[in-house]
Amino acid sequence: AQTVTQSQPEMSVQEAETVTLSCTYDTSENNYYLFWYKQPPSRQMILVIRQEAYKQQNATENRFSVNFQKAAKSFSLKISDSQLGDTAMYFCAFLNPGSARQLTFGSGTQLTVLP
Amino acid sequence: GAVVSQHPSWVICKSGTSVKIECRSLDFQATTMFWYRQFPKQSLMLMATSNEGSKATYEQGVEKDKFLINHASLTLSTLTVTSAHPEDSSFYICSGGRLRSTEAFFGQGTRLTVV
Numbered sequence: 001a002q003t004v005t006q007s008q009p010e011m012s013v014q015e016a017e018t019v020t021l022s023c024t025y026d027t028s029e030n031n032y033y034l035f036w037y038k039q040p041p042s043r044q045m046i047l048v049i050r051q052e053a054y055k056q057q058n059a060t061e062n063r064f065s066v067n068f069q070k071a072a073k074s075f076s077l078k079i080s081d082s083q084l085g086d087t088a089m090y091f092c093a094f095l096n097p098g099s100a101r102q103l104t105f106g107s108g109t110q111l112t113v114l115p
Numbered sequence: 116g117a118v119v120s121q122h123p124s125w126v127i128c129k130s131g132t133s134v135k136i137e138c139r140s141l142d143f144q145a146t147t148m149f150w151y152r153q154f155p156k157q158s159l160m161l162m163a164t165s166n167e168g169s170k171a172t173y174e175q176g177v178e179k180d181k182f183l184i185n186h187a188s189l190t191l192s193t194l195t196v197t198s199a200h201p202e203d204s205s206f207y208i209c210s211g212g213r214l215r216s217t218e219a220f221f222g223q224g225t226r227l228t229v230v
Contacts, residue, residue, distance in 0.1 A: 043153075043206060108158050
């Protein structure tokens with residue numbers, strides 16, 4: 001079974017600054033996917049970024065990028081130029097494609113962007 | 116991206132009554148639907164997985180007779196909370212998956228309050 005750990009329950013960052021959210025996971029699989037989801041106060045789950053484990057290159061999506069360290073089983077999210085709209089709960093998630101596409105979520109990190 | 120429409124967004128019901136929550140995939144065929152429960156400031160907890168035309172697979176500790184899941188078509192899945200009690204009050208979220216796709220598409224969630 002997979003586990004996903006987010007050790008930072010809460011974080012804050014000043015607007016326009018950069019923040020990094022941590023995530024580690026445990027799996028015996030070699031092929032898998034990792035995701036960061038954002039859940040703003042509306043509680044709609046929004047996909048932020050995705051990483052395929054077989055790709056060495058770190059995924060980027062505009063201001064969002066990841067640092068994927070497969071050997072260390074680490075998958076951190078970096079948000080650059082933080083904006084007030086980035087305030088949300090962020091969940092790291094693991095997907096084993098062979099497991100009926102069932103996501104395993106971390107406990108979440110509440111990020112607050114301060115004006 | 117694909118859209119999953121979840122209704123109602125919120126509902127208040129009396130203890131002992133049943134409540135039905137619907138999730139519709141608007142522009143894709145959801146071969147699999149996942150149902151989650153989320154308590155305040157906590158992560159998503161998978162309740163059950165349903166495949167179109169099959170019986171749902173429930174996670175350990177989830178009462179299948181209390182949380183009835185129907186996935187009769189590729190565009191509609193429903194969760195019925197039967198004989199609801201105040202402890203069933205929570206936020207319920209569905210997500211749909213497409214065949215051969217790793218991406219999950221989330222509904223907007225339903226806040227259930229049982230009084």
